[in-house]
Amino acid sequence: QVQLVESGGGLVQPGGSLRLSCAASGFSFSSYAMSWYRPAPGKERELVAIINSAGSTTTYLDSVKGRFTISRDNAKNTVYLQMISLEPEDTAVYYCKTQTWNAVYWGQGTQVTVSS
Numbered sequence: 001q002v003q004l005v006e007s008g009g010g011l012v013q014p015g016g017s018l019r020l021s022c023a024a025s026g027f028s029f030s031s032y033a034m035s036w037y038r039p040a041p042g043k044e045r046e047l048v049a050i051i052n053s054a055g056s057t058t059t060y061l062d063s064v065k066g067r068f069t070i071s072r073d074n075a076k077n078t079v080y081l082q083m084i085s086l087e088p089e090d091t092a093v094y095y096c097k098t099q100t101w102n103a104v105y106w107g108q109g110t111q112v113t114v115s116s
Contacts, residue, residue, distance in 0.1 A: 001026035002105045004096050009110030012086055016114070020081040022096030022107055030054075030074040032100055036081045038092035045095065049081060063089070086114045 008020040022034070035050035049060045049070035058070050069082040079096060093109040 002100075002103070004098065004105055004107035006094065006096055006107045006110035009094065009112045011113045011115065013116055014087055014114055016086050017082070017084040018086065018112060020083070020094055020096075020110060020112070022079045022081075024077045024079070024096075024098070027098075027100055027105075029077040032098050034070075034072060034079040035097045036070060036079075037095045037097055048094070051079065083112070086112075088114045090114050 003025045005023045006020060008018060010018060012018055020036070024034070031053055033050055033052050036048040037045040038048050040046040047061060048064060049058060049068055051058045051070045051072055055072045055074065060068060067083065067085045070079065071082070072079040081094065083090065091112060091114050093111050095109045096107040098105050
């Protein structure tokens with residue numbers, strides 16, 4: 001029943017912006033933190049940003065601080081990642097994730113490509 005569906009990825013030029021969305025269903029969205037991950041070279045996935053259940057606290061990967069903003073709309077069961085000043089190093093598949101009391105859930109990912 002739990003589903004996380006990302007959208008909003010695409011091809012942008014360096015310095016451009018994108019807004020990713022993750023639509024959630026099948027669980028009590030407003031009760032859980034939501035996060036965005038992307039693959040890292042030689043690693044599995046790295047945490048890009050996380051937001052608590054109420055949307056009052058956020059934490060970011062150092063390399064995206066000041067450029068990315070995570071937010072959520074609990075009325076719409078959706079978490080967002082607003083990305084500005086994009087750099088080629090930001091190119092990756094971005095995944096949304098949540099962890100409930102008994103399971104971890106991942107979306108299918110959305111591709112972000114930053115290239116001239």
